[in-house]
Amino acid sequence: MTKIRKISEVMDSDNATQIGEIPVQKMSESVYVGMCHKIGTPQQVAFRRDIGDIWELLKNQSDGGRLMSSGSRREGFRLHGSDIDNMYWLTNYRVIWDFSHSEYYNIHRQTLILCDNSESPAGFTLLWLPLERAAQIVLSSCVRMNGGLYLSSSKYRDKFNTCTAITPDSRVHGPCSSGTHGSIEYDHAYCFVSDFWPPSAASWINRCHSWPPPHVANDIVRNGCHFVAIGHKLGNQEDKEWRISFSLAEYKLVCSMNHTQFLTYGMLKLFLKEIINNGLRDEDKLLCSYHMKTAVFWAIQQNTLPHWCPQNLLVGFWVCFKLLLKWVYEGISPNFFIPENNMFLSKIHGQAQTSLFRRLYGLYEKGIALLLHSLSIRSSIIDVLCNPRLTVCTDEHTLISEAEFDVELFAEIFSTNSLHTSDLQHCMKSLHTVEQLIGSPLSQYQVVSLHKNTATILQCTAFILHNMYTNTGVNKQVYIADKLSRHMLKLASKFGYVSDMLYIAMYYYKTLRYREALSVIEMTKVKLAQPYLMYEDHVDIVRYTEAVGGQSLSTKMRQAVAGNIKLDNEICYISELLPEQQSSRQNGLLALYIPPHVLLHMLEFLSSRHVDTMRAQTALDELQVLVHHDQGLYIRDVLRDISWEILGICQQITGNIQAALYSYQQSLRQCPFHRIQIATTERIQDLHFSTSHFY
Structure with missing residues (x-):
């Protein structure tokens, strides 16, 4: 059996950030450049966040509810598999921590919900409706308990997920409604909001000496927190409890990181996916991305590494990895805002904890060379190993x-x-x-x-x-x-x-x-x-x-x-595409996306029929050549269903029944991105009917 050193010795050692004779600074610079290509340069990350800000501002036009994008995509990552996380809440409900907070609200316009965390584990609470006045979907999610009306997290989650399912494959996943829209997975959480910072997280404010900066910490506290519909797995009232969510605070913290810190966070996500969890079944994956994020937060705030810069990227990664190793050894992963909330409590204990620690310690013994097992990171290390004299420039303007x-x-x-x-x-x-x-x-x-x-x-x-x-x-x-x-x-x-x-x-x-x-x-x-x-x-x-x-x-x-031209499925643009819009809308999609060159030829064909029949035929010929022979230059694979459909519509208008039938059949064989199969099938049936009627 491998002899395992005391965890205190592991935390004190820093000699594992070396491979051969290559200075760690040069290797870090090479990995920094590689991660900029993989994860994004500072400017790329900045525009992803800035564009998300505009989207969110324009999206929140409803008086009844608000939306907040969260998760890794909102933070600026575009890694393969990154899903879309959105949080929704009703604007006329506010959660308060004390009855004295009610003076800030007009109780005739807003329904107040009171927190009761007297019997809940740290980071969780019960939500009590003191006035028992609310919308039906809220009241129907309540249960009687201790003489009062309490919101049941499980009932609320199930009701909202049923009423607002975005796609037919929507399913409940934790506090979220999850599914796939096109090729992207989404998680939508229906929650409540509080304008006040949780008293149980008061200690966090006192810890903010070096990071985050005072203006960020003050902004975070001013914006309060959310409550998502899931209870503690080991609590006595799991179906009724709500978890305190700091998603907005976490986003602001990630935005306050410098780029080296952000790339460290990204490397930990890749390390988790490509090394720690590689080959494991979902139920065997004990560590998640949230643990990685929390480790970075703690490492930055505790000033474990004085200088987070490209030359120290690997050292920063190693600091965070050792912190994770310590947590697994002790069986305690303290929530960044409420340290009393041990995020390992329900999963990482007993044999599972021992097994995970041995796996991580085995990786630790490899030193920084463990990153050679990551498909996304190893090429940057190999470049320097193969060419020790390689000059690495970390100026972002030279990277892209x-x-x-x-x-x-x-x-x-x-x-x-x-x-x-x-x-x-x-x-x-x-x-x-x-x-x-x-x-x-x-x-x-x-x-x-x-x-x-x-x-x-x-x-x-x-x-x-x-x-x-x-x-x-x-x-x-x-x-x-x-x-x-x-x-x-x-x-x-x-x-x-x-x-x-x-x-x-x-x-x-x-x-x-x-x-x-x-x-x-x-x-x-x-x-x-x-x-x-x-x-x-x-x-x-x-x-x-x-x-x-x-x-x-x-x-x-x-x-x-x-x-691509987006046609909102609720709006009629041209009558020729109405059946496709209706079919797509019936199947839960909001819009059609048409390649511009396809729509151009279609419109030229349709318009020319009334003024220049020769030009109409030319336009149809050009459309046919484009759809039949394009190799992805003008028509992406996922847009081939609507492109073949449009060709078929134009051919049917000219009376070329056989060509139209072939095009519709080709549309059905494509990736059903737009879910227009109902319209396509009906058009084929109409062709068969008109042909048989003619004969």
């Missing part, structure tokens, strides 16, 4: 080219441009928020994100207005709505991507202005054919840099960036 940076930036903007504003009132509130943000201090990333989101809101508003007034029969109203819609779409094209001009073309086609539609299509076609155009991750770096290098992000977006 301008074009590569812009590819990720605009992809991030597009992925968070997910406002679904099918309600005119919601659109107006969003535009009011935009108006307020214009005068506030924003980063360059927030400005360009706001521009794109504004374009989306204007586009939605334009089509909603048109659909509202088209059938009123009042000519003056129709005229005014039409004028406003056209103005908003033209304005949106000045804020958004090059491809956003296709919304104008769609509107002209929808309003029977076929020649105007073709004129816009012609201009868009020229812009989309520019050799410097960036479409998703496809870009000629040299030509892009020559054309727009060094210009503002807003200029780049307007002149050199194209994106």
Whole structure:
């Protein structure tokens, strides 16, 4: 049996951060550069967070509820497998810790919930409704206990998860509703909020001497905490208890880290996934990412490493690993805000604790060479081992080219441009928020994100207005709505991507202005054919840099960036795609995403049929060549279902039944990203019916 040194000796030793004769500083610099490529440079992490800020501000337009994004994606990570974590709470409910707090609220507008943590483990509490006045979904989640009405965490969680399931595969996972949307996993937690800092976390305030800075600590305390619907597994009232959540505080702490500290946190996440938990079943994974985050928090606050810099990255990692090892040895992992809450209590004890410690100690004995077992980290170490004289530059401006940076930036903007504003009132509130943000201090990333989101809101508003007034029969109203819609779409094209001009073309086609539609299509076609155009991750770096290098992000977006066209499934854009939107909406999806070149050819075909039949046939031929032969340049694999569908629709319109049937069948064979199978199947049935009827 391997002789294990005393844990005090392990904590005091620092000689394991060396491989061969390579200085740890040089090796750390190489790993720092590798982690910047894997996890992100300071600027990349900054724009991910900044863009998330704008998304959150525009998303929270509802009077009834609020949303807060949390977890690793919100923190700035984009590692494979990172899921989307969102927390939702009702705005007219507030949790208080003492009856004296009620003086800060209008009890006629807000329902107060009182914490009762007298019998709960540290970090958990019961929630009591003293006035027994609440919405039905809240009251139906309550249980009678000790003569009072208490909110049951299990009942509340189950009711909200049932009522608000986003996708058919939604399931309960801890306090969350979990599922998959496209290729991304999500966790949505339904919770309550308190404007007050928990008394049980008062000691945390007194610990904040060196980190975080006073202004961050004060901001954290001012913003209170949340309560998520899950009790302590070893408590007597697990189904009724609520866990105190510090997600907002944790996000602010992560944002206050310097980049070396952030990369240390990222390395620990990779270390956990690729080494500690590699090959284990989910039920055998005792350590989680939250333990890694907590270890970094404690290591920074306890000033274990005076200088967190690229040259000390591996030393910082080693400090955190030794702290984890100590926790597992002692069976105690203290929560960062409430140390009395031992996060190992329910899982890591007895034989499981002994086994985990031996595994971790075996890794510890390897020294920093243990990182050679990580697929994501080892290449950076090997580079230095193979070339000891290698010069490593940690300046972030040398790590990624301008074009590569812009590819990720605009992809991030597009992925968070997910406002679904099918309600005119919601659109107006969003535009009011935009108006307020214009005068506030924003980063360059927030400005360009706001521009794109504004374009989306204007586009939605334009089509909603048109659909509202088209059938009123009042000519003056129709005229005014039409004028406003056209103005908003033209304005949106000045804020958004090059491809956003296709919304104008769609509107002209929808309003029977076929020649105007073709004129816009012609201009868009020229812009989309520019050799410097960036479409998703496809870009000629040299030509892009020559054309727009060094210009503002807003200029780049307007002149050199194209994106997929998003059609909100609650809004009718053109009648030809209504069945697909309805099918997608029935299956829980909010929008269709159409490659710009596919939509361009479709609109050219549809508009030309009324003014130039030869041009219509040419457009259809070009669409067919694109869909049949594209190798991922203009049509991503996940968008092939809607692309084949659109080709089939156009072929069916011309009367080419066999070609349309083939296209619809191809659509069914693709990845069902848009869940349009109902529409596709109905179109096939219509073809069979019309063919048999004809004969």
